[in-house]
Amino acid sequence: MRKRLYVVVAMAAVIAALTVAAVGGAGGAPQSTILTGAAEVPGPGDPDGAGTASLRLNPGQGEICYELTVSNIAPATAAHIHIGGPTVAGPVVVGLMPPTSGSSSGCASAPRDLVRDILRDPAGFYVNVHNAAFPAGAVRGQLSRP
Template sequence: MRHHRLVTALVSSAALAGVSVVPASAHEPVPSGAPITVEMTGAQEAPGPGDPDGHGTAMLRLNPGLEQVCWTLEVTGIAPATAAHIHLAPAGSPGPVVVTLSAPTSGMSSGCADVHRDLVRDIIDNPSAYYVNVHNADHPAGAVRGQLG
């Protein structure tokens, strides 16, 4: 219960303060931090269905010292993406957005977002409580999803 209250407070704070998203340049090095690579599929979307032909990979770098989450998203087999996020929820359940990512509108996106260090640490410590998904017009609740742990 304490974990849920902490994350709820962090999500509320992020929503009130705004979370900035900064696109990564091709010349910028990927910041150091805890790496997580996730395979995304339409079958993992909850509630489903996601796109049955959709597949993707989310490569994340979580750095609490820099208060930053960086990502590279690659998707195939879906209509053009309209949004991408990290959400708080276990496998099989939908949940609130905790980090906004840039949508891979042409199949790929990358960038970094400033995120409170407590949230970054919680994602590192409890990856199975979070997931990445990519949305599109055909699947507004999510075309592909991948649980972080």
């Protein structure tokens, strides 16, 4: 009876380890944020603009996969992850495909150290979507801990 219990426990541990490895390899740690024009610095961004950014950070692969959605803005011309706190307009650290038709998704290569930095201090980074009417940024969302 004890031998069966050990086998069941060992099998459960192996399945759990494989599940964790599969999830980590399929996209990494999640991050998401709400995008608004009011969050733009220096503002204002598009007062009617809204959106979401969902990221999966995988430092082992040096990759950031993302889904962006925006609404009530003119067609997007650029989208990025920037370094900077909520009151800072910081430099671009990762380029993303702009959601020209309202949404975009993909995966971007990034230095592993940068991906680890975003995981360690997400509030020090933000997602920004730009367009012709608001070249400095139509909508923005600060990352935060899940």
